[in-house]
Every structure is written in C-alpha cells, then in structure tokens.
Amino acid sequence: MAALPFLKLKANARSRVLHGHPWVFGNEVEALLPPEHDGAVVECRDRTGRMIGTGVYNSKSQIVWRRLSRDRVTLDAAYIQKAVERAVSRRSPEGARRLVWSESDDLPGVVVDQFGDVLVVQVQTLALEQRSAILSDVLAAVLKPAEIIFRNDAPIRRLEGLPVEVHTRSGQPWEPRWIAIEGFDYWLDLQGGQKTGFYLDQRFQHAAVAKYCRGGRVLDAFCNQGAFALHAARAGAAEVLGLDSAEDAIAAARRNAERNQVTAEFTVANVFDWFNAPERAVDALWDVIVLDPPPFAKSKSALEGALRGYKEINLRAVKRLVPGGVLATYTCSHHMQDAELRQVLTEVAADARRKLRVLEWCHQPTDHPVLITMPESEYLRGYIIRAE
Template identity: 80%
Template sequence: MVPPSSLKLKPNIRARAAHGHPWIFANEVEALLPAEHDGELVEARDRNGRFLGVGIYNSRSQIVWRRLSRERVALDAAYIRTAVERAVARRAEEPARRLIWSESDDLPGLVVDQFGDTLVVQIQTLALEKRAGIVSDVLAELLKPAEIIFRNDAPIRRLEGLPQEVHTRSGGEWEPRWMRIGGFEYWLDLQHGQKTGFYLDQRVQHGVVAKHAAGRRVLDAFCNQGAFALHAARAGANEVLGLDSAEDAVAAARRNAERNGVKAEFQVANVFDWFNDPARAVEPMWDLIILDPPPFAKSRSALEGALRGYKEINLRAMQRLAAGGVLATYTCSHHMQDAELRGVLAEAAADAKRKVRVLEWAHQPPDHPVLATMSESEYLRGYLLQLD
C-alpha cells in the first residue's frame, strides 16, 4: 500500500523520473496530493510501487516533484548545512564563482553565486522559500560573508506561486562597487543588476576567445557588460566593437573599458537589425565575431522559432567574417541540445557557402555542474569555428 504522502507514476506514462531524472510533472502522476503537502517532502514511486526517492512537492507547479535524495532524509538545517558544505568543497577557490547550482548540488531551486565577500542567492522553489531563514543562517555560518543578497525576482518564481522580491540579510542596501573578475574590474550592482549581477558561466570563455583576438577586428555581439570585448582588446585586437540593445548594458561596458584602460567601442543596437543594415555590405569584414545572445528558447514550445533565430544570426555573422576568421557562438537555452545547435550551424554554413571547421567546443564551467540524468542542468554550449 502506497502511503498518502507518496506520489505514484501513472502506469502508461514513460516518465523520465523512472530512469533517473529528478523531476516529475503533474500529468505523470496518478493523483496530486492535497495542498497541505506543498513545500514539503514527499516520496515518489514508479508504476510498480518501487521507491524513487524523496523530493520537494508543489501542486501549484507543473513540476510537482523534484528529487532531493534517493534515501529518506529530512529537509532541515542539518541537511542544508551538509549539502552546502559538499557543494563548496567541490568548487575551486576563486573570488567569483558559483557555489550552489540547484539539483546538481542536491538543493533543488537554490542558486548561490559568490562575489568576494558577498553572496547572491536565488530561491526558485517553494520548499526552499519556506526554509529561506535556514538557508541564510547556514550560508552566514559557513562562509561568513559581509552580506547576503536575495535576488528572488526571477520570473520562474511565478511558476511556483512565489512573489518576486529583492532584499539583503542585513536589511540594508548593497552599494554598487568595482569588483575584480578574470583580471578585469567591473562595476557591479549585485542587488539590482541583471540575474545575480554578472554572468559567471562565461568567464572561462572570455579568455579562450581572447586567444584569437590579437591583430584582428573583433565584433562582440550581445555584449552585455563588455567582458568578451575587454578581453579581446587587452589581448591585442586592432579594433573592438560591442553591440547590445540595452542602453544600461552599453553604458556599463563603456565604463568598464575606461576603468580597465582598454580601447573598445560600444553601441546600442538590435543585433539582427544591425547585421541586416545595407551599410554592412560596404564595411570591412570582421576577423573575430562573438555571438552570445540571451536564450531565444525559454520554453520547449518556443524552440522552433528559436532555431530560426539562431540560424539567422549565425548566417549573418558568417557572411561578415573574413577568410580565416573565427566565430565564437553560444546558446544558453537548455531546450536547445548540441545536435540542434550543430544542425543550425551546418545550415547557416551551407547558406553562407562557407567551409566551417570546429576549433573548440564550449561548455559551462565546472562550478555549474551537469547531472548526467538531467539534461536541463546543461544549458550553456557553443563552438569556436574557423571559416575559409
């Protein structure tokens, strides 16, 4: 007999959870549990009644169950402390790094980035929201930060029935300041900037791409705060131009370039429109183009349109690259798998009538660990390509 605090998979559904995936969707279970279980731990069993583990439950979410452990555990202060300790132990010592990456670190819905003496926390599940005080206390105890900023303003919180809010552990305001990441100083507003304040997942790629910049004309499309452009300029690029549609991002990039004493220009522009402008046809070709767009596919239903967008932007870039030029192209949507990205690049190369060789494959860094049984934990992928 399955206890009332257990979920059971439907008999005719091939749920990924039966094969190791940590999620169960609402349409995969025989019956939902009462709302009193929302934000608490419940067991899950397959269609034959075999135990799949304990996980956090929320009947208001499409993902009703997220596995916490394959063993029977409690989501209490002791569990959270142990999970945080293990997550930190797996990370290299760096002043800026991701400390906790959700399911990959056995804390579904918890993301923690470290910037020097400041931690930036995102809580994206009801169960962790109910234990936010414990999370805060454990992080303060183990890491002793000067401040903890809770950036609970991600749209995904709405899917869990959670409000959007931003606050600090101290209750005060975190003042923007210069912080050093990857050899450069960036003006960061961790409390009110984008995401957790800086895209740490690309910090390895900044240096990788810069190796191809010396003596070249470099275009950094979707430049955000200008990190790729700054690295290229310092590596000896002859000319660097960064494009972004957000005026505040371009302003930040210009400020960062001035602070670090590197020469790079930045413009506010829609990258698609910029490439399609007839004026591009009479301009010199680029030697290195970086495409690091925001996620075009924010849902599985948006993937078809996203593939068209990725093909279009890569095609335009390939058409503007000089012979021997390098294209560094990325996608940060977990809905877009490597085979789909490779297909898009192949189609763009065929339409551009260019021979394209793979120089390097790109991936998210080790402090954003990927679970082999959870494709969604892998979201950043890309290629460095050389065009004849």
C-alpha cells in the first residue's frame, strides 16, 4: 500500500485517541491537511511519529479524523462489505433491529435499521457519503431488502458540510404502512417520520415496564407513537393515558391503539405544563408513570439546564405516584452519564421525602453496541424504580 497522508498530534495534546477513542479534533493536530483530502483515508500519528491508525478525514468538521482501524486499510467495497457482514453476524436474526451502529461497527457515521424487508440508512460523515452508492450496493447484496431508504436529513450532517436530503434506492417513494415490532403493529412512515421511523432502542423496555402495569393506572409521558401505553394496555392496565406535545405523534398513537385492539387514551399536551396544572393536585394518583423524553442535553454546554429539567419532571412524577407506585425514567443523551441521572433521582427522593428502590437498571439493547473507549456510543440509560 502506498504511503498515506497523515495528521500529527500536537506535542502537548491530551487527545483521547491515545487511549482508544476513535476521534481526533482539529485543535489536537499540528496542522490540517489540504481540503482535497476531505473524505479520504489518512493516517494519524502521535507526536513521536508512531502510527495510531487509519481513518477518514474531513477538514470541514470539528472531528477531523475518525478511526477505521489501527492498521492500514482502504475504505473500498471490500472493506464496507466485511464491516456490514460482521455487524449483521453480531445481531439476532429476528425482528426489527439495528444492523449498523456507526463507529461501534467500524463504519463511522453510518446507522442502518431494519424493519422487515426495508432498510433505513443514515449517513452522517463525508467519507461514507462519497461512498454511499457502494454502501447501498453492499447492503442490497448482503441483505436483499425490498427497499433501502436513505434518511440523510439529520441536522448533524451540516457539521460535516453535507446537504440534507431523503431518497430511496429505487427512486420511488416509500408509502407508510403497518410494520410489526415486538408483537404490535405500528403505522410507520419510514421516509418521513422521526429519525429512522421508530425508536428501536426502546423496544425491549416496553415489555419490561408492562409487567408492572396489570390492574393499575398508567401514564405514558412523552409517548410518541404510544408503544409503552400499548404494551401497558395489553398487559391488563385498568387505565392508560399517553401524553405528547406533537399532534402527529398522538394521531399515530391513537391509530396504533385501534389497530392493535387495546384501550388507551392519548392527549396532546406539554408534559411539564400538564404536571403543573392546578387540577393535578386533586387528580387520582398513578400506579405507573413512564418518562421517556427527548434529549434535554443535546450538547455538553446544555447539561446544567438539562439536569434541572430532568429533576423537575421526575419530581413531579414521583409526587403523582401512589405509595408503592413505579416510575420508569429514561434519558437518551450521551452527555448525561449514569452518575448524573442517579444524582437527579437522589435529589428527587430527598425533595419528595420518599424512598426510591431500584427494580431494574435500563440500557440500550445489544444491537446498539457500546465501545468501552467511546462514551458517545452509550446514550440510553434509565431506571425502573418503586416509590415507597
């Protein structure tokens, strides 16, 4: 293999890449490479000149280098196919699932979710965008889907200097339809819905919470398409209410409940305002409350304000639980680590003057694999707690 261009770390840089992290930021290198190398595979070396690995380069991004391998590799069709095949081999062959999870599967910036015979792909790095036709061909050859939908509409693409767009491999629009996930049918718009169309990372938590719901009053806050509520209703909950501020999400939840023949009520509401409304003071208490909000901490600088938001909403929820009631609470921001979430719940317990006992620790499923050296690959965590 011919010699590759290389980046060299600053002598005083305390770069995490030296300890296994796959990223290098622009302020960690002595000099950037010319823009003609954007999207190319280049080496990264430490201050002594020792090679750290080969990775993809983009001078337009704050993350200028993302490691592919500690060895010298070429980002060609053979590499992409081997990476996809390895990723698929690590997954369960059943049901809706995440097939590729970015750096965790050696394809930086690539996410692939499978819904039956349809793949939904997000590409968020320049190098893989330049090779998206190869990626599409590899996915078609390895998995033989009926369609591949490229959901390249995430705002993060702009940080890589990439356009925002959505298209299918066939060039034909993909119409919404019913798709089975963990025993329920959901009306999914995979081409126009949120993210890749459904939050697959929570699909096992729906059943985990449902086993506490039989005979009780259940509140599903930030319900999105109503998955927690549907599982609770089928598990035998006496009453189920789902809340979400998005009218289209509530409409979808109602349609899903009707399709699956379960009884649940859904209301458009700002969850914070709903908890703070004066009538809550005289409302009946709940046996189970689920809090699954969108990420409050979308950046490290937003963490302090996010912690206040998580504390407020969890405190409101705990105060609305019957004695012995169950709270299932989640955060989907990698900036909020378990220590921060636990501290929030510690403060909630003190302020509510209630003893909170952990029933279950919650985490993203194994098809969203976590790299030990990359905290950003771990983002979903939560607790199922009993409030004495």
